[in-house]
Amino acid sequence: MSVETPLDSARLWLEFPDPEDVAAAGAADGAAAGPGRQADTVYRVDLTWLTSDYTCIFGNGCPGIYADAPDVGCCTLGAHFTEDADEERVARVVAGLDARTWQFIDEGAPERGGWTEVEDGARKTRVHEGGCVFANRPGFPAGAGCALHLKALQDGVDPLTYKPDVCWQLPLKRSYRTVERGDGSSYLEVSIAEYDRRGWGEGGHDLDWYCTGNPAAHVGSRPLFRSMENELREMIGSPAFEELARHCESLLARTRTAAGPSTAHRRLLPLTVHPADRARRAQP
Structure with a gap:
């Protein structure tokens, strides 16, 4: 590399x-x-x-940001939501996912812990088995990668409309400041x-x-x-x-x-x- x-x-x-x-x-x-x-x-x-x-070379030579989790690329830590509307938008997509699209749909059920968690006071997608709960692993019939991304492609819409803000923006960084x-x-x-x-x-x-x-x-x-x-x-x-x-x-x-x-x-x-x-x- x-x-x-x-x-x-x-x-x-x-x-x-x-x-x-x-x-x-x-x-x-x-x-x-x-x-x-x-x-x-x-x-x-x-x-x-x-x-x-x-x-992005995910699935085409990307070794992942951590050596012990090469199959999930940069999706090892889960995604922090930028605002309530961000999480609400993802929640509407999650309601339409099924086992053909989402490998860990059972783990994402409320009785198994759900698909969100709180870390240092901030809400984010839950981490499961070393990666985001939405990250399908190699061997999953529909293919490895983000279940939200896959659902967007199946629905014929741009993935940015379904994924958390931080996910679709990466590796672009937007910041704000007031200049006098x-x-x-x-x-x-x-x-x-x-x-x-x-x-x-x-x-x-x-x-x-x-x-x-x-x-x-x-x-x-x-x-x-x-x-x-x-x-x-x-x-x-x-x-x-x-x-x-x-x-x-x-x-x-x-x-x-x-x-x-x-x-x-x-x-x-x-x-x-x-x-x-x-x-x-x-x-x-």
Whole structure:
């Protein structure tokens, strides 16, 4: 297995105002002179990460975050719910699962402990036999992997509509902070970045393996912002995603042009190419 790249590296970040704020300001100001209303929300995104070749390799070489639980990938700890609505949405899906879709449906019954538990005061999906209770194991007739994900595919809907928020967002990390401008006004900064080991808290450094910085997982056929387009649209909205995609496409076009038409890969510049991409391409 490839060697994981360092957590800290040179990155290219982009900030842009919420397009909906810009449109609203334009409509309010009309043809009036002056700078107009400032944006209430600004997106800050890691272009190096979002244009990387990362892809989830669960079921295709993923050894799992713990060596003693290779069959459940990163689903060993269960999923913490972000809010009540998150758990309620999953509960509606669980009501429609059956034994053909969910290997541990009996364990998820209330009399056997249910499918949720409380850890350090926070509600989450229950862990059973070293993995999330929804994680079907190899040998299950319907296949290994998340029962909620499988149900979504059977129903013909995007898995993000059935799975806990933290599950479908990984390995994208969304965070918020309030930033004060020099004139005393402030705005909400919404950051979209790589959910690296540090996103798991202090225990992230103890994981036996992790994917985002590992060349073994940087083998996607499309850049991340395209392979996870649905997730990004859900996280920041379609207007903001279109603006993000415009900048990502521009970056890819420029670096590929600089590399020359005979080169399929982007020019290997530290700021624009994820270190795991570079490491993967350097392998024989």
